[in-house]
Amino acid sequence: MNNDRSRSPANAPEQTVWxxxxxxxxxxLEAxxxxxxxxxxxxxxxVIYGRNILVWVLISAAIVAxxxxxxxxxxAITAIVVLNIGIGFYQEYRAENAMTALRRLxxxxxxxxxxxx
Structure with missing residues (x-):
C-alpha cells in the first residue's frame, strides 16, 4: 500500500463519490x-490514518462544559455520546445475529x- 496520505480517502474529491x-x-481506496x-x-x-476519536472529543467537551x-x-453532550454508543452496540448485536442466522442457513x-x- 502507498503510505502517501495525499491519496487517502479523506483527501479524495468527495463530490464524485456517489x-x-x-x-x-x-x-x-486500494481495497x-x-x-x-x-x-x-x-x-x-x-497506523497511518489513526482511530476515530470523535467519541473521546465529545467526552472531553462534556468534561470541559x-x-x-x-x-x-x-x-446534552453526555446523552449524545451514550445514545451513540447504545445505537452502535445495538447495530453490532443485530449484525452478529444476522451473520449467525446466515451461517446456519x-x-x-x-x-x-x-x-x-
Whole structure:
C-alpha cells in the first residue's frame, strides 16, 4: 500500500463519490470489495490514518462544559455520546445475529454411501 496520505480517502474529491462505480472506488481506496482488507493492511491503515476519536472529543467537551458550569451542555453532550454508543452496540448485536442466522442457513452437509450402504 502507498503510505502517501495525499491519496487517502479523506483527501479524495468527495463530490464524485456517489457517482463513482464500485470498481473505481475499489481502486481509489486500494481495497477489494469481495475479500476486504487483510489484517496486515487494516493494521497499516490504522497506523497511518489513526482511530476515530470523535467519541473521546465529545467526552472531553462534556468534561470541559461541566467544568465551566455549563451543566445543560455537559448533560446534552453526555446523552449524545451514550445514545451513540447504545445505537452502535445495538447495530453490532443485530449484525452478529444476522451473520449467525446466515451461517446456519448455509451449512453444507452431504450424505455419501459406499457400496449401497
Amino acid at each position: 457517482i463513482s462505480s464500485s470498481s473505481d472506488l475499489e481502486k481509489r 477489494n470489495a469481495r475479500e476486504g482488507l487483510s489484517s496486515t493492511e487494516a493494521q497499516q491503515r490504522l 461541566g467544568g465551566l458550569g455549563e451543566g445543560i451542555d455537559a448533560i 448455509c451449512q453444507e452437509t452431504s450424505l455419501c454411501s459406499k457400496q449401497g450402504i
